[in-house]
Amino acid sequence: MEYRKWMEYLSTSAGQDLLAQLYGSGHAAGALERYGQLMQRHVQRTGAPEIRLFSASGRTEVSGNHTDHNHGLVLAAGVTVDTLAVVSPRADRKINVVSEGFPEAFEISLDALEIDEKAFGTTQAILRGIARNLCDRGFTLGGFDATVASSVPVGSGLSSSAAFEVLIVEIMNQLFCSGKIDGIARAQIGQYAENVYFGKPSGLMDQMACSLASMSLIDFEDPQKPKVERIAYDLEKAGYALVVVATGGDHADLTDAYAAIPQDMKAAANFMGKDFLRQVAVEDFMAAIPQMREKIGERPILRALHFFDENARVLRQAQALREGDVQTFLSLVIASGQSSWRLLQNCVVPGRLEQGLPLALALSERYLRPVGGAWRVHGGGFAGTIQAFVPLDEVEGYIAAMSEVFGPHSCTRLGVRNLGAMELKAEA
Known part of the structure; x- marks a missing residue:
């Protein structure tokens, strides 16, 4: 035409x-x-x-x-x-x-x-x-x-x-x-x-x-x-907007940090005689932790625990969306982010003073927890972006608060x- x-x-x-x-x-x-x-x-x-x-x-x-x-x-x-x-x-x-x-x-x-x-x-x-x-x-x-x-x-x-x-x-x-x-x-x-x-x-x-x-x-x-x-x-009909915040973090020299995540998970799966963690039964994995700790160390175990928990969480979130239960969905968004921080360990780069990602998460928690929002790391982690689910009447205030810290073009409001x-x- x-x-x-x-x-x-x-x-x-x-x-x-x-x-x-x-x-x-x-x-x-x-x-x-x-x-x-x-x-x-x-x-x-x-x-x-x-x-x-x-x-x-x-x-x-x-x-x-x-x-x-x-x-x-x-x-x-x-x-x-x-x-x-x-x-x-x-x-x-x-x-x-x-x-x-x-x-x-x-x-x-x-x-x-x-x-x-x-x-x-x-x-x-x-x-x-x-x-x-x-x-x-x-x-x-x-x-x-x-x-x-x-x-x-x-x-x-x-x-x-x-x-x-x-x-x-x-x-x-x-x-x-x-x-x-x-x-x-x-x-x-x-x-x-x-x-x-x-x-x-x-x-x-x-x-x-x-x-x-x-x-x-x-x-x-x-x-x-x-x-x-x-x-x-329809997220907006439920009263929420999706906002992504770019923290301006530097991805340089992070290749090894990203690569270590699948490597650690593979090490845990291999210890259990499998190629991928999806092939491992959770109860068998839990029983093997004492021996695994001695052989491959603790970080692969923690990252594998994140995998198992996150898989179960995804199913619960999907069910919450089917049922229109936005509060359960949002509580699981927060739990996903906490698991990434504590178990997966992809929110902080060890030894770096630059920690925009955890700062954005901490500020988002302070702003959004009192108003019923949710927040989590977005994507690969270590540097880059976070994701927030913000009540519609709080969007302008949240974007203003985050933009003051991370810059005028750091926030992108999205719809599905x-x-x-x-x-x-x-x-x-």
């Missing part, structure tokens, strides 16, 4: 309703301006008369901190920030992506999709990995131009990288695969590109949450066939998005 017709449609009540579903009520007007600017930019650089629109949300981990890599349970949600693309086909076999904030285009040829270790860590590697996986599934791809912009704050823990990956998969899915790639496969293809071509050994949770959106209970007992239950729940990675369609 032409740029002008897209703008006309997005200005109608149906178009405004679609934008409200993607970004929350009250944000449709700002979204329309954002779409208009990106479409104009794409048309100016490509001259394409017909354009298509695609969106993939960021994600938040609600519970299940560091459980997916041991085949555990996660409660995650797509949120009302996204990576957006304006797309048009090309006549050749090149994929050309221009992304807001980057001076040069990212371009690959579909005739050169081999793994290139020198390209690890690059956007081109992600594009090649996705294209290679789809070709291996038997699809014939073609070239396209994409102009991309993201409202997912970088460093917020909301998975801007996973949103980009599943967005690219969905573009190729709709242009060349007749929409045959479902939401789970879309996430797996994004993970494949990140693991094999980008060189980052990540789990599947980020891509799954961005691909599926909504509030989702995800069971990774079999990572090749994860089980997903989408839970319809119920539409997964998608191509936008204009209703007839």
Whole structure:
């Protein structure tokens, strides 16, 4: 559809309703301006008369901190920030992506999709990995131009990288695969590109949450066939807003700290004769603790205890949401955060004076406990972001208080998005 017709449609009540579903009520007007600017930019650089629109949300981990890599349970949600693309086909076999904030285009040829270790860590590697996986599934791809912009704050823990990956998969899915790639496969293809071509050994949770959106209970007992239950729940109708606070912590030199968590859990599982903690019975583990303490030390035991407790907690939180019991849900959010701090130990970096993450948690507890809110570490931990569930009438005050400490752009208010990675369609 032409740029002008897209703008006309997005200005109608149906178009405004679609934008409200993607970004929350009250944000449709700002979204329309954002779409208009990106479409104009794409048309100016490509001259394409017909354009298509695609969106993939960021994600938040609600519970299940560091459980997916041991085949555990996660409660995650797509949120009302996204990576957006304006797309048009090309006549050749090149994929050309221009992304807001980057001076040069990212371009690959579909005739050169081999793994290139020198390209690890690059956007081109992600594009090649996705294209290679789809070709291996038997699809014939073609070239396209994409102009991309993201409202997912970088460093917020909301998975801007996973949103980009599943967005690219969905573009190729709709242009060349007749929409045959479902939401789970879309996430797996994004993970494949990140693991094999980008060189980052990540789990599947980020891509799954961005691909599926909504509030989702995800069971990774079999990572090749994860089980997903989408839970319809309107947080704002229950009287709460979700706020993520970026503490400005430095992730440099934290690779070893992050890697030690799955390593410790694996050591505990291996002691029990298993590959992953999900395969270990809790009662057997508890009985083995005296011998385990002598052989592998205490930290792996504590982190394994977090895994077992967190898995059980995720199921209880999902049940609370099904029943509309927001108070039980919030109490379990707090318990999840306390477990991450005490047992998982991913809130403080030993030896560092910089401790923005625990400071944000401590300040949030002081502000939110008296008003019935909840708080926890968000994502990998050690540095970065926290997550807060804030009563609606306290949102402005909470954001003001946290912004005074962590800066004017540290807080992002979010809603849960119920539409997964998608191509936008204009209703007839």
